[in-house]
Amino acid sequence: MSAPLPEDRLPPHALPALAAALFIALAPHGWHQPPWVLSLAGVALGWRLLVHAGRVPAPGRWLLGGLTLAATGLVLARYGTLAGRDPGVALLVLMTGLKFLETRRFRDAMLVVFLGYFVVITNFFYSQEIPLALYMVLAVFATTAALVRVNAGDNGPPWGESLRLTGLMLAQALPLMVILFFLFPRIPGPLWSMPEEEPAATTGLSDHMRPGSVSRLLQSEAPAFRVTFAGEIPGAAQRYWRGPVFWAYDGRTWRAGAVPPAPPAIPPQADTLEHTVSLEPHGQRWLLALDVPVSAPRDARLTDDGYLVSREPVRQVIRYSVRSRPGAALEPLLSGARREAALDLPGDAAPRARALARAWRRVHGGDDAAVVQAALGHFRQAPFRYTLSPPPLRRDAVDQFLFETRAGFCEHYAGAFTVLMRAAGIPARVVTGYQGGTFNRAGDYLLVRQSDAHAWTEVWLQGRGWTRVDPTGAVAPERIESGVGAAFSGDTTVPAFLRRGGDWFGDLRLQLGLWQDSLNYYWNGWVLAFGPERQRELLARLGLDGTDWRALVGLMAVATGLVLTLFAGIFLWRNRLPMRDPLGRLQTRFDRRLARLGVPRAPHEPLPDFARRVTRERPELAGPVAGFAEEYNRLRYGPQPDPARFARLRGHLRALPGRGAALYRQFRRPG
């Protein structure tokens, strides 16, 4: 029996548990923080444990104060500020370690526990992937176990019981967590915004295109987005995912440029493909959609150039539904100002390309479509190579590429083609985005990776509007038909993941990858991107459409109340006072179990006599049998039966070896 603790005394056995929990919660910060941050926190943990073991004296007040100042100074020196994600987390890690170092009393320990929970949260500032989330479940478990130990009294219960209690508490919290997660009224956008420290940390299309800017993405196997279609999935050659459109060319780099607005046009609504995109964060504002989107989701708009732009930069996984119309005519009438912008070339750029274009124009006269075909034919016939590792281009990039190196990736082809078109007097622009995608049968969606990044050209033709022309398709048709991996199947300079496939091992890895990706897809869809849209969708599925936030709060309260009532009911039921001779039932079970164990009790045999006999015959059973006999007799014959004894009686019964042990004994018994 543990003695009542003085109010503020820390049970000695709680410290190692606390240290372990902190260690688990702090460890992942090792990836994002300079090594000294975690090392210092670790030193503080170890120091306190040594104090606990009586090896070293506890640090004094002045030393602790000095350490705190020094830690703050170090963080300031490293980051120049204490605000922001990285310095804030560094400070939290260091201070958590120091707080643990000075933990002496119960109150300190409770504070450390809550700091531990906070450290768990900060890990999600860096990653919200499934493995980290699973690891954080472990961290929460460890922290809660430490909380249990801190409150367990001087002679705490055995470890197993503490862990069982922790598991029970977390299991009880689980339904409440689910209710709060799904029903808490969502506001559009993140609840708090986290300033991005390094914009380059996220991969994705950039706001410009120059040789190398798209092929850079091929190094990344990371998903760009995932798409589910309401109806049929378009064929491989149709899977162009439209991103930003570039007009302005300065001789090397393509940018959006300042283009006059287009006259308003009513997008066609017939023959559209409805699809839902789950977009990975890329830190920019454009949203990808199947070429050509005709509707914009909430909080986004459709630009004059036919791509979607969100109101806020995409900093977390978002999910939106779009309708697209493949091959829709864009801008059938081109204003003069826009035509000018679509023909603009820097005066000294690409003289040889201009000459080539003029030659085509001379041959085909005013037929723009024929000029386009001639250009495509040129790419097909001339010895162009589609490669990830083109020779570097120095002087005039377009001329050098078209007439000397003839080796490049899609951005080379799209850029050069657009220049050729403009030189021939055909309005043209560059469109970037993605092309292709892997169908994931497990999740029934298309997975588009960063490595599917692509660029192509749009030319404006009289009577048809902007028309997609993909010079890459002329050079490497397999890129368009079978994806980027097929295009590079023999090229050892491309990343291995692009070349796999073919043998069974590659297939297996591919399938596993797809399984894993569908897991991520659901994680993204139901956890990370669970916003107001998704919430509405879920409620509609539950038959609760049109619920406003007040109704949601009410629903949440009712659901929470139901869960709590259920738990309270279970608690009361399990601790109910015995009704109709439950003692007799327990005794019957006790008799049955002991009979199975080979020591049957005669009906007239009083339990203490029986217990003595068992102690003689089967000493290994003596403990629970004697305990049961004592508790039973007190409950059955003693004055004022105490319900707590009832629980102990059950405990003794449980302590007896069960059916399995009895069977084992029967088999083991010789003869």
Add this chain to the structure above:
Amino acid sequence: MNTASSPPPSAAALIDGILDQLNTVVFGKKGAVRLALTCLLARGHLLVEDLPGVGKTTLAHALARTLGLGFQRIQFTSDLLPADILGLSMYNTGAQRFEFHPGPIFSQVILADEINRATPKSQSALLEAMEEQQVTVEGTTRPLPDPFFVIATQNPQEQIGTFPLPESQLDRFLMRIHLGYPDHDAERALLQGRDRRELLEDLTPRITETQLLDLQREVLRVHVSEALLDYLQALIAHTREPGRYQTGFSPRAGLALMRAAQARALVDHRDHVRPEDVQAVLPAVGGHRLRPVEAPTLPAAEVIQALVEAVPVP
């Protein structure tokens, strides 16, 4: 309840002290000694059935001295008259009136030796006094002292010249016990030890009269649960089933069984009665009250064993 101002010794301590002292004189009879004390605490009377010379007198004497009670011995013979037990009035010529001379029964502990040698008339004089705890002689009712405890001894029935006690009279004894021969070690200790008589004289009272009366009242407060009453009634009902015993337990026997079990629980330092208490006292309490129809001569121990085994404990 103890009313002494100094912290009263607990019932358990008193009882253990008494038992320890008794066992220094009566060798190797712990069970019997315990039963005797149990019987006394339950305010019952004790019948010891055994051969002469096995220590009946020693036990009675030791009990009286240990409890600090007055002790009288009445040797029952065939010519013993009731007045020899109860006392009689004699004319005091000096005072010109009859004066009552109390008989040996006006004592707290009485050893009624070889009770079955006396005539039924004398036997019933004793037994009625035992039952009523008062004596009526020549129209005057005189109370007997309290506590009042009779230890009667009886030779085995088969001996010549005895008047066996009828069942109705046996019922008035709470318990009947056998002392039996001492075992090997006890016999050796007896042979080697000091003279019994000397030992008895050295005994000092371990308890005051008030404390003894308190203990007797304490017995009545020992908790008897519903479940235990169920068990008692099941036992009683079993003895009354037709064709089993010549007579079943009388209500007085049932009451006696409960009291004895309560006293035994107290002797065992418990505040409530358990089935094992009932089973522990049942041979002594029921042995002289039950006679199977089928086998009247079956030893009492076996009769009781069969009874115990027939009734499950709750």
